[in-house]
Amino acid sequence: MKLNAWIMGALAACWGGNALAQPLTEVTFGTNWLAQGEHGGYYQALADGTYEKHGLKVTIVPGGPRASNRMLMTVGKLDFYMGGSMIQAFSAVEKDIPTIVVAAHFQKEPQVLMSHPGQGLDTFADLKTSNDILLSKDAAATFFQWMKAEHGFRDEQVKPFGFNPAPFIANKRAVQQGYVTSEPLTIEKAAGFKPNVFLLADHGFSTYSTTVETRREVVEKNPDLVQRFIDASTIGWYNYLHGDNTKAKELIKRDNPEMTDELLAYSHAKMKEYGIVDSGDTQTLGIGAMTDARMKDFFDKMVKAGLFKPDLDYRKAYTLQFVNKGVGMNLRK
Numbered sequence: 001m002k003l004n005a006w007i008m009g010a011l012a013a014c015w016g017g018n019a020l021a022q023p024l025t026e027v028t029f030g031t032n033w034l035a036q037g038e039h040g041g042y043y044q045a046l047a048d049g050t051y052e053k054h055g056l057k058v059t060i061v062p063g064g065p066r067a068s069n070r071m072l073m074t075v076g077k078l079d080f081y082m083g084g085s086m087i088q089a090f091s092a093v094e095k096d097i098p099t100i101v102v103a104a105h106f107q108k109e110p111q112v113l114m115s116h117p118g119q120g121l122d123t124f125a126d127l128k129t130s131n132d133i134l135l136s137k138d139a140a141a142t143f144f145q146w147m148k149a150e151h152g153f154r155d156e157q158v159k160p161f162g163f164n165p166a167p168f169i170a171n172k173r174a175v176q177q178g179y180v181t182s183e184p185l186t187i188e189k190a191a192g193f194k195p196n197v198f199l200l201a202d203h204g205f206s207t208y209s210t211t212v213e214t215r216r217e218v219v220e221k222n223p224d225l226v227q228r229f230i231d232a233s234t235i236g237w238y239n240y241l242h243g244d245n246t247k248a249k250e251l252i253k254r255d256n257p258e259m260t261d262e263l264l265a266y267s268h269a270k271m272k273e274y275g276i277v278d279s280g281d282t283q284t285l286g287i288g289a290m291t292d293a294r295m296k297d298f299f300d301k302m303v304k305a306g307l308f309k310p311d312l313d314y315r316k317a318y319t320l321q322f323v324n325k326g327v328g329m330n331l332r333k
Contacts, residue, residue: 024057027229030069030078035062035255037267038181038210039082040248041105041277041287045236047247054232062255073213074099080229083211085109086298087142089317090308098216101318103230103288104208105237108201108276110179111143114187115196116172124198128153132174134161139177143205145305150204165190180274181267199274206298208290219319230322234288237277238331241268278332285324292320 031039042060045051051058061078063069070088073081074097081099083089089101113133115121121130128151135144140158147153161177168176169191178184180199187195201207212230219226240248245268253259271277281289292315299314308314 022055024052025055025225025228027051027056027058027080027225028061028078029058029080029082029229030061030063030067030073031082032063032069032084034064034258035060035252036182036259037249037252037264038110038179038271039252040240040245040264040268040271041237042082042233043236043251044240044243044245044248045232047251048236048239050232050235050239051229054228056228056232058229058232060255070213074215076215079214079218079225081213083213085142085207085209086211086295086317087207087302087307089211089213090299090302090312090314093314093316094308094312099213100216100219100316101208101211101213101290102219102226102322103212103234104210104290104323105212105233105288106208106210106276107278107280107282107289108199108274109143109205109207109209110181110271110274110276111139111200111205112178112180112183113175113198113200114168114178114184115175115198117193117196119172121173121175122196124151124203127175127198128157130173130175131157132159132171133157134159134168134174134176136161136163136177142307143200145307146205146301147200149305150301181270181276182263184270185263185266202274204301206294206301208294208298212288219321223321227322230288231327234286235328235331237287238328241272241277242331242333281324284326286326286329288323288327290318290320290323 046058046060061069069078070081072078083101092099113127115127121127135158165187168174180197184195184197214226249264278287281291295318302308303310
């Protein structure tokens with residue numbers, strides 16, 4: 001009888017354990033461009049099982065020139081979206097779009113301007129003497145407006161940029177936009193010289209970047225899901241920066257076969273060198289950190305640049321509910 005009772009107890013424990021096991025919650029996360037090293041933390045959390053440990057089955061949906069991931073998130077086809085700068089988020093409030101930023105995995109926007117060395121364009125202030133600043137329409141309408149208001153640049157300096165480095169390489173007095181994690185390498189390989197690199201974030205362009213956005217209803221109805229996704233993604237970023245990211249890089253190359261090991265290594269190194277992900281407030285609050293003071297600083301600059309009216313309730317663009325908790329800080333090396 002004692003043996004039978006023990007067997008029945010063991011079986012009940014097994015059944016109970018199976019009953020308690022919860023299925024993974026399926027989550028879709030849309031990025032804003034083709035898979036690359038700048039998305040590494042999310043791929044890391046996917047590759048090393050961190051999302052699963054947080055009860056999530058995450059599908060990363062890459063963006064690209066023909067993708068509409070932000071719109072898909074807005075209408076409920078995707079759960080989360082990887083945003084760019086806070087300009088997008090402030091604009092959503094202005095247009096009464098019910099989305100909200102729940103984390104910022106880049107403390108610094110990786111946007112840079114590049115110039116030829118030894119041509120009198122060796123400081124950020126020197127760039128105001130160039131009459132050939134190559135910018136896209138979006139760049140001219142956003143961060144260049146801040147450059148005018150804050151640093152005295154002029155509209156007549158801007159020339160159209162077609163995302164081809166050839167005009168910049170050919171014109172030694174030209175200045176070109178880019179990302180610190182990729183374009184300087186492209187220039188060096190194509191032209192054989194290292195360009196001067198000016199990270200706008202280090203000259204006062206104080207926006208957060210690579211944000212995580214979702215719909216307000218998700219935050220209100222399922223805050224636990226949001227918290228688990230943010231925590232797991234944050235841990236993914238620590239492990240991508242400081243741990244073995246081999247499997248994450250393989251997943252990135254799977255989703256973007258044109259990505260190279262050289263560029264992945266370069267972007268990883270530059271993210272660490274410039275403190276793109278882990279710097280400033282993250283030293284005490286953890287990766288993904290956001291603060292009200294930083295948000296106000298950037299919003300005030302955008303008002304001064306003429307992008308937004310001062311009475312816009314920009315605080316609706318974000319919430320601090322899910323960040324600043326020091327998650328994953330023990331993984332920093």
